[in-house]
Amino acid sequence: MRTRAFAAVLALLMAGVCAAADGVSWESLDEEQQRLLSGFAEEWGALPEDRQRRLALGAKRWSGMSAREREKAQARFRRWTDLDDRDRKRIRDNYRHFQSLPPAERKRIRQNFHRFRALHDERRKQLRERYRNMTPQQRKQMRGRLSDRPPRSRD
Numbered sequence: 001m002r003t004r005a006f007a008a009v010l011a012l013l014m015a016g017v018c019a020a021a022d023g024v025s026w027e028s029l030d031e032e033q034q035r036l037l038s039g040f041a042e043e044w045g046a047l048p049e050d051r052q053r054r055l056a057l058g059a060k061r062w063s064g065m066s067a068r069e070r071e072k073a074q075a076r077f078r079r080w081t082d083l084d085d086r087d088r089k090r091i092r093d094n095y096r097h098f099q100s101l102p103p104a105e106r107k108r109i110r111q112n113f114h115r116f117r118a119l120h121d122e123r124r125k126q127l128r129e130r131y132r133n134m135t136p137q138q139r140k141q142m143r144g145r146l147s148d149r150p151p152r153s154r155d
Contacts, residue, residue: 024052040055
């Protein structure tokens with residue numbers, strides 16, 4: 001009889017632990033997170049667990065940002081919300097594709113991006129214009145040449 005009672009108590013405790021591990025309870029959020037997420041307070045328990053985790057993580061990151069970082073994040077969010085659905089879908093698809101690439105390929109793309117961003121505005125404008133004027137075949141050939149290049153060192 002004692003074994004059954006112990007097993008029942010253990011099962012209840014484990015169920016509570018599993019339930020708490022799946023979602024994020026409102027009470028587990030710190031004061032700043034609760035303040036930032038106050039608009040979700042009423043519906044928090046009904047939100048999907050992954051959404052709770054993402055919101056909690058986002059509020060924690062926001063709390064750790066400087067005023068300048070927050071301004072930049074708000075500007076990015078405004079640009080995102082100004083996009084139409086087709087553009088947001090294209091960006092999400094590109095991001096998923098990027099995430100599916102091997103780490104070395106992602107690294108190469110990041111390095112090329114940083115090199116491009118380091119160029120003067122006029123040079124970036126020239127390169128964009130040159131790319132726009134290429135035929136699809138020329139673009140494909142150029143991408144092939146770039147992917148065959150070894151990464152340049154940043155020394």
